[in-house]
Amino acid sequence: DADVTQTPRNRITKTGKRIMLECSQTKGHDRMYWYRQDPGLGLRLIYYSFDVKDINKGEISDGYSVSRQAQAKFSLSLESAIPNQTALYFCATSDPDITDEQFFGPGTRLTVL
């Protein structure tokens, strides 16, 4: 079973709709991240959380919100989706006490019409 899972894997929605992307991990890591990937722009950090009580904005947080429901769960919400939020979204985890590596989920491809 995958250590970092994301649901849904693909989603098509309409402008103005509220969307939630979910991320779960079984690695026991405290640190979790949400990125979006756009062609030619690489991965950009949206939000990150270093423990359940800690939420931080990343480079491109406008239009997004997050919730850290538990150590294992970190959700990303688009309150009112717009077409330029069409992208590939990745969740990641890390544990700097073991390694500095980030472990990524399989990604969610979101299309906003």
Place this chain on the structure above:
Amino acid sequence: AQTVTQSQPEMSVQEAETVTLSCTYDTSESNYYLFWYKQPPSRQMILVIRQEAYKQQNATENRFSVNFQKAAKSFSLKISDSQLGDTAMYFCAFMKYYNTGNQFYFGTGTSLTVIP
């Protein structure tokens, strides 16, 4: 702010040949980490290799090696004996520690195609 630049949007290499992907970064920090991630068509992000800035020795992982030039802020990836399975997007990433934790910065990626 940290920036990571990958100046080669696309590259190709013949199977069994060697290819080098370039990456430069900009930072005022002295202690940081550098990574290369691979993203095949499956879109899963996979760690290829990592380098600690305080280590002078270049990291190697089987057919993958890096040329880390700290003064020049350069971190290139060399893939030897290229295989069809190496076809993927490759991202260079920089990580630094803050008082509250760590943060990653990614380049825009290089799309590598291995030609049979």
